[in-house]
Amino acid sequence: MRGPVMKIEGLGVRYGDFLAVRDASVTLEPGVIHAIVGENGAGKSTLLKAAAGFVPYATGNVHVEGNASAIGMVHQHFMLVSAFTALENLVLGAEPTRSLGRLDLATARSRANEFRKQTGLTVNLDAVTRDLAVGERQRLEILRVLYRGARAVLLDEPTAVLSPIEAAELYATLGKLRKRRRNHRRRHPSPP
Helix, strand or coil: CCCCCEEEEEEEEEECCEEEEEEEEEEECCCCEEEEEECCCCCHHHHHHHHHCCCCCCEEEEEECCCHHHEEEECCCCCCCCCCEHHHHHHCCCCCECHHHCECHHHHHHHHHHHHHHHCCCCCCCCEHHHCCHHHHHHHHHHHHHHCCCCEEEEECCCCCCCHHHHHHHHHHHHHHHHCCCEEEEEEECCC
């Protein structure tokens, strides 16, 4: 039996004297969709950002199967360049190159199409990102972390900006990815 994809033990995050996260422990098992639920300001986003390496933590450990690049995070506020095409955003920071360092968009497109086919994440790769609907931008963000080889995908408030139809599509996509033994973490505020 394979071990966890990610294990957080006793994680603590401080901003000066303010303790944002205290003694958090979470285990991310393969093929399971996990949710971190809590009230606004409870530290859910901070915990995810610390686990993904975006925020330093003061105490505890984060153990990742393989290496830290196995974690991908889709932030609540997307991290896309609006003037780039979806394909350019997809490969940004992991650009395939040919001889003499020339960008190989044909290889990137082929690989992206394979991921789109496997996951059902439909995105027009030639569209300028600013012209994409919110749900398409989110699919692009998820596709981007998978393109980079993420084994665990952390989603920060994934339905906050989606319409009910887009949210249903997201849940269907997460179900498909779970079946492929990808790992996801969703977090939502507690209901009132």
